[in-house]
Structure formats: structure tokens, C-alpha cells
Amino acid sequence: MAFTFAAFCYMLSLVLCAALIFFAIWHIIAFDELRTDFKSPIDQCNPVHALVLPEYSIHSLFCIMFLCAQEWLTLGLNVPLLFYHFWRYFHCPADSPELAYDPPVVMNADTLSYCQKEAWCKLAFCLLSFFYYLYCMIYTLVSS
Numbered sequence: 001m002a003f004t005f006a007a008f009c010y011m012l013s014l015v016l017c018a019a020l021i022f023f024a025i026w027h028i029i030a031f032d033e034l035r036t037d038f039k040s041p042i043d044q045c046n047p048v049h050a051l052v053l054p055e056y057s058i059h060s061l062f063c064i065m066f067l068c069a070q071e072w073l074t075l076g077l078n079v080p081l082l083f084y085h086f087w088r089y090f091h092c093p094a095d096s097p098e099l100a101y102d103p104p105v106v107m108n109a110d111t112l113s114y115c116q117k118e119a120w121c122k123l124a125f126c127l128l129s130f131f132y133y134l135y136c137m138i139y140t141l142v143s144s
Helices: 005-036 039-069 072-090 109-143
Strands: none
Touching: 005 039, 005 109, 039 072, 072 109
């Protein structure tokens, strides 16, 4: 049982994936509170803005790590979401790229529904990725 760079990448990915799961749950709760009018859009979107760039950065780190570790299948599974994050960052509805969710736009029912679906899809992706990374970490440690 040898400790390789790939095993380190999977271990770090497990920890960071747990953070992404937390971010996705936070987004789901935030958009549900907007849908049920528990909070105003401005008060709700400010904490969500703080999570967008760390989420994109963590996912970019995943791709860089798996590229360096030459884990091609794992990289291939993460690249579509990375491209979506790049597209979302450069085509955000707000005036500034740091504001991925513009409060007046988010209150539109269609946009709010889209944001909720996006958050649920990211949660599903992160949960599946978490267990995939766990399996790959164990496999890499045992097979080396």
C-alpha cells in the first residue's frame, strides 16, 4: 500500500467535495427562502455571492490536480462542470462577474426555478463525485 500523488489528490478532493456539498445545500436553502418570501432578494443574494467564486475555484483545483495526477477518467467527469462554471462566470446576468445572482433578476419565477434546479443538480453531482472519489482513493491506495 503506497501513498501516491493520485491518492493525495483523491483525499484532498474528498475534503473539498464536502465543502462543495455544503455550498450546494446553502444555495438550495437560500433559493427556497427566496421562493417562499422569507427574506428579501438583496439580503439573500449577498451571502450566496460569497460562495460562488470559492466554488468555482475549488472545482478548477480539482481539474488541475487530476490533470497533474494523470487521472483522465476523473478529469473527463469534471471538465463539463468546469466549462459550465466558466460559461456561467463570463455570462452572468449582473453587471459584475463577482455577482452571479442579481437580486432583481433572481426574483423572476423562471430564473428562480432555474437557480434551484442548478443547485439541486450540483448537489447531485457533488454527492456522486464524493463517493466516486472515495472509491478511487481506496482503489489507488490498495492497488499501489
